[in-house]
Each structure stands twice: as structure tokens, then as C-alpha cells.
Amino acid sequence: AQKITQTQPGMFVQEKEAVTLDCTYDTSDQSYGLFWYKQPSSGEMIFLIYQGSYDEQNATEGRYSLNFQKARKSANLVISASQLGDSAMYFCAMSRHSGGSNYKLTFGKGTLLTVNP
């Protein structure tokens, strides 16, 4: 069974500093996708970044980068130059094949990031 583990219930970071949010996963699939989503207090899920299991280079999207270490089954999110608006819940998720043409997302428990001024 697939599993996503986020061991940091909460993290604090000073504005303009970088922060790393941890994510480890467990799967027996060879092909899978890893995602990070941001959920502010409004509740909407905002897609941040994606890494495919066969991608050799770490994904980057602006201030977000994903530190993908396949052998260690980790997919940590790095946010550079934190901003006050980055304060939110962050979820790591993994896409898995569920039969036919269907794929499903499994989410971790999330990390609540607070950016301090």
C-alpha cells in the first residue's frame, strides 16, 4: 500500500529565509508522481510542484524546489525567500495507478508552516 509521511506537524521560519518541508513515501510502484500542494486558511488546494518518478532532475517552480532522492524515497519541498503569504498548510501527495486509466492521490497529514515577520 502507498503511504506518505510528513513528520513535521508545524514549522516556523523567518521571513526571507529558506525552509525545507519533509516528505517520505512508500510504494512498490515503479511509476508514480509526487506533488506538493498548499492549502491556506480559505481551504482551496493550490498546486505547487510535481516530480515524476523517472525525472532525473529535481523539479523547480519559482521559489519552490523539490529535493527528490529516489533511493531514500524522499521528496522534500524547499521554499526559498519565505514570504508572509507562504503561511499555510502544506501537503505532500503521491499519485498511484488504481486500475484502468484511473490514478489516485494519496496525501500526507500535512505541515503547518508559519512565516514570522
Added chain:
Amino acid sequence: GAVVSQHPSWVICKSGTSVKIECRSLDFQATTMFWYRQFPKQSLMLMATSNEGSKATYEQGVEKDKFLINHASLTLSTLTVTSAHPEDSSFYICSASRLAGLYEQYFGPGTRLTVT
């Protein structure tokens, strides 16, 4: 592009009544839609997967007779919570995928249901 809307954004209903939540893909055709449930300070839990024109596939432990899902068109899926009880109060989020694959899944803004 790839915008998903939900209606209503919040709803309060009395115990024993049914409530319908709509999920629409506004600018793309969604081959698959997903319904999630999220309790306060918890993660998203997948309830069911629906493909247009076919019956939804429910996750283990989700009552299909209580949570009725209809995916009648490529842009609309509905979740009906039947005979709602206070324990059904939760945040319901839908997402839509326009292509079969590992990548594409776009989320709606969510619907907060309160059952009194």
C-alpha cells in the same frame, strides 16, 4: 486554464435532510472527477472516483448509499449527502482530471457542510 468550481461554497442543513454539492470543470472536459473529505486539521481523504457516464468507485469504508455521486457529463459531477447527520459535517473538495495519467488533477475551492 483548468478551473474547477464548486457550489455551494458553504451550506447548513438540518439533520435528516439531503444536500447536493456540484463540481464543475469550467474550461476543460474532465474525464475523471474525485471527491475528497477533510475534517478540521486533518488531511484529505479520497471518498470516490467517478468517470463520466459510469458508476463511481468508492473507497473502502465510504457508504455509497449515503454519498451518491453522479457524473452525468464531462463538466459536471455531483455529490449528494443523503439523510445527513452532524457527523457528516466536513469540508468536501472535488478535483478533476482532463487526461488519464499521473499528473493532471485540479481542485475546486471546497464546500463546507454543517449539519445541525
